[in-house]
Amino acid sequence: SILADQIAAGEVVERPASVVKELVENSIDANSTEIDITIEDAGLKLIKVVDDGNGIDASQVETAFLRHATSKISEQRDLFRVRTLGFRGEALPSINSVSNVRMKTSTGNVGTEVVYKGGKLIEQKAAESRKGTTVEVRSLFYNTPARLKYLSSPNTELAKISDIVNRLALGHPEVAFSLMSNGRELLRTSGRGDLLQVLGAIYGVKTVTKLAQIKANDLDIKITGFVSLPELTRASRNYISLILNGRFIKNYPLTKAVIEGYGSKLMIGRFPIAVIKINADPALIDVNVHPTKQEVRISDEPEIGQLISDAIRKMLSDKQL
Numbered sequence: 462s463i464l465a466d467q468i469a470a471g472e473v474v475e476r477p478a479s480v481v482k483e484l485v486e487n488s489i490d491a492n493s494t495e496i497d498i499t500i501e502d503a504g505l506k507l508i509k510v511v512d513d514g515n516g517i518d519a520s521q522v523e524t525a526f527l528r529h530a531t532s533k534i535s536e537q538r539d540l541f542r543v544r545t546l547g548f549r550g551e552a553l554p555s556i557n558s559v560s561n562v563r564m565k566t567s568t569g570n571v572g573t574e575v576v577y578k579g580g581k582l583i584e585q586k587a588a589e590s591r592k593g594t595t596v597e598v599r600s601l602f603y604n605t606p607a608r609l610k611y612l613s614s615p616n617t618e619l620a621k622i623s624d625i626v627n628r629l630a631l632g633h634p635e636v637a638f639s640l641m642s643n644g645r646e647l648l649r650t651s652g653r654g655d656l657l658q659v660l661g662a663i664y665g666v667k668t669v670t671k672l673a674q675i676k677a678n679d680l681d682i683k684i685t686g687f688v689s690l691p692e693l694t695r696a697s698r699n700y701i702s703l704i705l706n707g708r709f710i711k712n713y714p715l716t717k718a719v720i721e722g723y724g725s726k727l728m729i730g731r732f733p734i735a736v737i738k739i740n741a742d743p744a745l746i747d748v749n750v751h752p753t754k755q756e757v758r759i760s761d762e763p764e765i766g767q768l769i770s771d772a773i774r775k776m777l778s779d780k781q782l
C-alpha cells in the first residue's frame with residue numbers, strides 16, 4: 462500500500478541525497494558502464510539518473526515498484542552472501558510514494574515508460590528502445606511537508622548529494638559518472654577503472670601527487686587503496702572513505718584504524734584523505750542491519766582494522782616518513 466511505502470520511505474528516503482544513492486546503486490547493480498546524474502534545485506525539483514545498464518523487461522516494470530519485489534536475491538540464504546548494493550526491494554516504492562516518478566527502461570527490445578504520481582501508476586506505454594534506464598524524480602516530498610521542512614539549506618543538501626556521488630564513484634572507478642547541478646558540472650569520471658583519476662576529479666589533480674598506494678591481505682581479506690602523505694591532512698574525518706565490496710560504509714573502528722596507522726605523524730585534530738577498499742567474503746558481512754545499508758556488521762572487523770593500520774605504517778616506513 463502507499464501508506465506502507467511512505468512508512469518505509471521515512472527510513473530509506475531521508476533527503477534528496479538518499480534518493481540519488483538508491484537510484485545510482487540500482488544503476489550500478491544493473492551493470493551500467495555510464496551513469497549520468499542531473500540535479501535541479503538541490504534535488505527537490507528534479508533528480509534524474511540515466512544509465513546504460515541491463516534495463517527492466519516490460520513485464521517486470523510494475524513489479525519493480527512493488528515493495529520487497531527485488532530481483533536481486535531469491536532465497537533466504539542469499540541474504541548471507543549479498544553481492545549487489547540493493548537487495549531489500551524498498552527504494553523504488555519508497556521514493557515513488559513521496560514524489561512523482563517517470564521511468565523509461567529497456568533491455569534492448571521495445572522499452573517501457575511509466576509515470577507515477579504519489580505512488581499511483583498514471584500511465585504505462587511503449588517507449589524508445591535504447592538499452593538502459595532513465596529515472597526522473599520530481600517534486601520530492603511534495604506530499605510529506607514535515608519532511609520537507611526538516612531539510613537543510615539547498616547548499617547543504619547539494620553538498621550531501623555531491624558527497625554521495627563522490628563515494629559511489631570512488632567505489633566504482635570502472636563506471637563513468639557525471640554529476641550536473643543546475644547546469645554546472647560537479648563531477649566527471651572516466652570509467653576506465655583508474656581510482657587515481659577519480660580521486661583527481663574529486664579532490665583536484667594536485668592532491669593526487671600527495672597520495673600513496675597501500676596494499677595488504679590475508680587469507681580472506683584484501684585491502685587496497687590510496688592514503689595521503691602526512692603533509693596532506695584535513696580538519697575532518699569525512700575525507701576517509703571506506704568501501705567494502707563496492708559499498709561505501711560508515712564504520713568507526715575502521716576509520717580509527719586508518720588514523721592509527723599514522724601514529725604520531727598526524728597533528729591533533731587533523732585527518733588524512735583516504736580511500737580504503739576492502740574486499741572480503743560476503744559471508745563474513747551482514748549488510749541487512751539498516752535500511753540505508755551504510756552500517757554493516759563485519760565478523761572480522763578487528764583483523765581488517767589491523768591490516769589497514771599495518772598497511773599505512775608500512776607505506777610510511779617504506780617512504781622513510
Ligand code: ADP
Binds near residue numbers: 531532
Ligand atoms: P533493490 O535494489 O533492493 O532490489 P529497488 O526498489 O531499488 O530494490 O529496485 C527494485 C527492482 O527494480 C530491482 O531489484 C531491479 O530489478 C529493478 N531496477 C531498479 N532500478 C533499475 C535500473 N536502473 N536498471 C535495471 N533494473 C532496475
Ligand code: MG
Binds near residue numbers: 487546547
Ligand atoms: Mg535498489
